[in-house]
Amino acid sequence: MNLDNSGLHNLIATKLDEVGQMYTQKRRELVDALSQAGPCTLPELLEFSDGIAQSSAYRNLTVLEEMGVVRRLVHHGEYGRWELSEELTGHHHHHLVCNSCDVVIDVELQTHIEHLMDEEFERAAKGSKFAVDRHNIDIVGTCANCQETTQA
Amino acid sequence: MNLDNSGLHNLIATKLDEVGQMYTQKRRELVDALSQAGPCTLPELLEFSDGIAQSSAYRNLTVLEEMGVVRRLVHHGEYGRWELSEELTGHHHHHLVCNSCDVVIDVELQTHIEHLMDEEFERAAKGSKFAVDRHNIDIVGTCANCQETTQA
DNA sequence: TACCATAATGAGAATGATTCTTAATCGTGT
DNA sequence: ACACGATTAAGAATCATTCTCATTATGGTA
Numbered sequence: 001m002n003l004d005n006s007g008l009h010n011l012i013a014t015k016l017d018e019v020g021q022m023y024t025q026k027r028r029e030l031v032d033a034l035s036q037a038g039p040c041t042l043p044e045l046l047e048f049s050d051g052i053a054q055s056s057a058y059r060n061l062t063v064l065e066e067m068g069v070v071r072r073l074v075h076h077g078e079y080g081r082w083e084l085s086e087e088l089t090g091h092h093h094h095h096l097v098c099n100s101c102d103v104v105i106d107v108e109l110q111t112h113i114e115h116l117m118d119e120e121f122e123r124a125a126k127g128s129k130f131a132v133d134r135h136n137i138d139i140v141g142t143c144a145n146c147q148e149t150t151q152a
Numbered sequence: 153m154n155l156d157n158s159g160l161h162n163l164i165a166t167k168l169d170e171v172g173q174m175y176t177q178k179r180r181e182l183v184d185a186l187s188q189a190g191p192c193t194l195p196e197l198l199e200f201s202d203g204i205a206q207s208s209a210y211r212n213l214t215v216l217e218e219m220g221v222v223r224r225l226v227h228h229g230e231y232g233r234w235e236l237s238e239e240l241t242g243h244h245h246h247h248l249v250c251n252s253c254d255v256v257i258d259v260e261l262q263t264h265i266e267h268l269m270d271e272e273f274e275r276a277a278k279g280s281k282f283a284v285d286r287h288n289i290d291i292v293g294t295c296a297n298c299q300e301t302t303q304a
Numbered sequence: 305t306a307c308c309a310t311a312a313t314g315a316g317a318a319t320g321a322t323t324c325t326t327a328a329t330c331g332t333g334t
Numbered sequence: 335a336c337a338c339g340a341t342t343a344a345g346a347a348t349c350a351t352t353c354t355c356a357t358t359a360t361g362g363t364a
Contacts, residue, residue, distance in 0.1 A: 022331075022340065042321085053343040058322060060341090074226050079321070096282045107276040116268060121291045124259040130248045133293035139273045141285035174311065174360070194350080205314040210351060212312090231350070 005035055011088065012069055021067065026052050027060050034070060034084050039095070039104040041079035075138070077102030094136070098143035107139065157187055163240065164221055173219065178204045179212050186222060186236050191247070191256040193231035227290070229254030246288070250295035259291065 012031060013023040026049065033048035034040060040048070045057055052060075061082055064070045069088055073081040075097055081104055086092055092114065096105040117135065125132045164183060165175040178201065185200035186192060192200070197209055204212075213234055216222040221240055225233040227249055233256055238244055244266065248257040269287065277284045 020340085024330090024341070026342080055323080055344075056342055059324095062323085072228070074228055076224070076226055094276075096277055096280055098282075099285065105280055105282065107280070109272055109276055113268065113272045116265065120261055120265045121289075124246075124261055125248055125291055125293065128248055128257050128259070129296035129299070130250075130257065130291070131294045131299055132291055133251065136290040136292060137273075138288040139277055139282070139284055140288060141277065142283045144281035147281070147283055172311085176312065176360090178313080207315075207352080208313055211353095214352090 005032060008035060008084075008088070012067075015067055015069065019067070021063065026056060027064065030057065030060055030064070030082075031069070031084070034082060038106050039073055039081040039083040041077070041081055043079065045082065073104065075102065075104065095138050096143065097138045097140045098146055099140055100142055100146035100149075103143050103145075105143065109137075157184060160187060160236075160240070164219075167219055167221065171219070173215065178208060179216065182209065182212055182216070183221070183236070186234060190258050191225055191233040191235040193229070193233055195231065197234070225256065227254065227256065247290050248295065249290045249292045250298055251292055252294055252298035252301075255295050255297075257295065261289075 008031065009023070009028060012027075016023045016027075029049040029052065030045060033045050037044065037048065042054070042057060042061075045061075046052065046054065049057065061070060061072070065072055065082075068085050070082050071085045073083060073095070075081065076099070083106075091106075091108065093106045093108045096107055098104075121132055121135055160183065161175070161180060164179075168175045168179075181201040181204065182197060185197050189196065189200065194206070194209060194213075197213075198204065198206065201209070213222060213224070217224055217234075220237050222234050223237045225235060225247070227233065228251070235258075243258075243260065245258045245260045248259055250256075273284055273287055
């Protein structure tokens with residue numbers, strides 16, 4: 001599979017360079033996997049990447065998270081999940097979360113709904129003097145695969 | 153503090169009785185704590201409750217979760233959090249999540265916004281043939297306490 | 305009230321995802 | 335080629351959560 005992630009990679013390389021971090025092959029592989037596959041667990045990332053050690057994967061993801069390159073998601077499955085940061089991809093999105101197999105799928109909502117929600121979230125937070133930063137929405141249910149499986 | 157949770161307790165007692173589970177004093181204490189304090193971590197629950205063992209707290213919460221009495225939340229803090237289920241309280245709500253101290257505060261949104269969101273979530277899920285069950289919204293930012301603290 | 309069967313409790317061991325430690329290796333600039 | 339700092343990987347350590355099991359409490363029954 002040939003990915004053209006050169007734009008993405010250049011962006012990240014610059015970002016890491018600014019703070020004296022290296023954008024190594026292993027780190028590129030993690031980013032490639034995430035850009036292909038969407039939110040991934042660590043075992044999934046280990047499959048994609050070629051022979052990276054578990055501890056290195058965790059460490060690199062932590063570094064990349066601190067740099068704002070990736071974001072860690074936490075749901076009910078046994079593993080955490082990682083995705084490219086919105087800051088990097090430029091796509092604000094939310095998640096379909098299957099409560100049968102724990103898979104996570106990206107979705108985008110219509111802009112005018114996002115605006116309405118932002119306004120309402122601000123209003124709702126005001127009562128608690130809570131300063132809103134961002135919002136995460138999980139649409140929970142059953143993915144297409146699991147619907148088929150349970151019918152069989 | 154005198155709570156009148158008799159209605160709540162009766163409801164739960166009936167629910168548990170139907171499946172041959174006991175609604176013990178320890179379980180009542182957990183429910184009382186949750187009904188007072190909102191989403192709680194396990195250490196918080198251990199403080200509220202009077203001398204319940206850690207392992208018993210976990211086991212009881214799991215049982216109560218299976219009965220649909222409580223729900224487990226998972227965020228980025230070190231501990232999971234537990235709250236009374238919406239099915240039980242009858243209040244659909246979402247969460248303000250402080251990314252500084254990890255506290256979780258309940259909020260309710262306006263009904264017409266909930267309707268708009270539900271429609272949009274259905275629409276967004278359709279593309280992935282995803283069957284929507286419910287939605288969770290986290291409004292992430294800084295709670296009032298942490299805003300004060302950082303100013304000092 | 306005494307007895308029995310079943311469920312709940314608590315102490316501690318086990319589990320397992322994630323983080324930490326450390327020695328070896330790699331990259332980059334000189 | 336050298337030296338320095340960053341990265342890697344293997345395995346140990348951490349720690350929230352789950353499991354085990356012996357003890358205790360509960361509810362039903364006669």
